[in-house]
Amino acid sequence: xxxxxxxxxxxxxxxRPKNRTMVFRGFLQGTQNLLSVTDLRSEKISExxxxxxxxxxxCWYFTGSREQYRVAGEVALxxxxxxxxxxxxxEQTKTSLIKQQWSNLSDNAxxxxxxxxxxxxxxxxxxxxxxxxxxxxxxxxxxxxxxxxNAASNITSSVVSNNVDISDNFCVIVFTPHTVDxxxxxxxxxxxxxxxxxxxxxxxxxxx
Ligand SMILES: Cc1cc2nc3c(=O)[nH]c(=O)nc-3n(C[C@H](O)[C@H](O)[C@H](O)COP(=O)(O)O)c2cc1C
Numbered sequence: 001x002x003x004x005x006x007x008x009x010x011x012x013x014x015x016r017p018k019n020r021t022m023v024f025r026g027f028l029q030g031t032q033n034l035l036s037v038t039d040l041r042s043e044k045i046s047e048x049x050x051x052x053x054x055x056x057x058x059c060w061y062f063t064g065s066r067e068q069y070r071v072a073g074e075v076a077l078x079x080x081x082x083x084x085x086x087x088x089x090x091e092q093t094k095t096s097l098i099k100q101q102w103s104n105l106s107d108n109a110x111x112x113x114x115x116x117x118x119x120x121x122x123x124x125x126x127x128x129x130x131x132x133x134x135x136x137x138x139x140x141x142x143x144x145x146x147x148x149x150n151a152a153s154n155i156t157s158s159v160v161s162n163n164v165d166i167s168d169n170f171c172v173i174v175f176t177p178h179t180v181d182x183x184x185x186x187x188x189x190x191x192x193x194x195x196x197x198x199x200x201x202x203x204x205x206x207x208x
Pocket of ligand 1: 005019020024037039042043044
């Protein structure tokens with residue numbers, strides 16, 4: 001249950017580190033790239049938008065097995081409202097990824113995408129649209145995943161409703177890993193391995 005959240009770091013334009021918790025939403029089909037979703041109006045987006053390579057580091061701790069993975073690499077944003085920096089697939093794949101990830105969200109998880117901008121001063125009256133004001137969202141219920149269930153198991157499903165009203169603020173983030181720093185606390189002695197995965201998996205065992 002706890003393992004579906006990781007901490008994701010970025011660097012702001014003044015060079016200061018930023019990090020936040022995000023939900024792991026599975027792997028991009030046929031790749032090792034990790035997926036999360038976010039609101040295009042959130043601050044992290046300005047840190048991950050622009051020319052050139054944009055970087056992330058994920059820190060992911062698995063409580064049961066006492067393993068930590070620090071995964072670093074490049075970020076790409078996939079959204080109906082911004083031009084994508086991700087060159088690996090065409091428009092059709094992009095559209096179906098957005099649809100699939102949107103339909104995996106519960107109504108509750110979708111609501112913030114329609115409400116006031118993240119980090120704007122709180123205004124009681126403009127908080128959330130009432131149910132009758134909300135855009136009509138029709139999704140295949142069997143494919144809907146609540147934010148508290150295992151999103152990863154639904155990632156490879158390509159069955160998505162064609163009748164989904166997707167917020168323009170919705171954004172899928174693709175994290176392409178280049179390196180992994182793995183730490184195993186339960187083995188004796190503890191083990192640390194560094195992986196360079198750009199040219200296949202190159203493994204280097206180092207001291208913890
Ligand atoms: C358990 C948990 C899960 C979260 N999952 C997400 C997520 O998947 N996507 C996201 O944008 N924010 C998520 N958040 C909120 C972020 O941690 C953060 O507060 C928000 O995105 C604003 O970050 P920013 O100002 O760096 O953009 C989550 C927070 C918690 C506590």
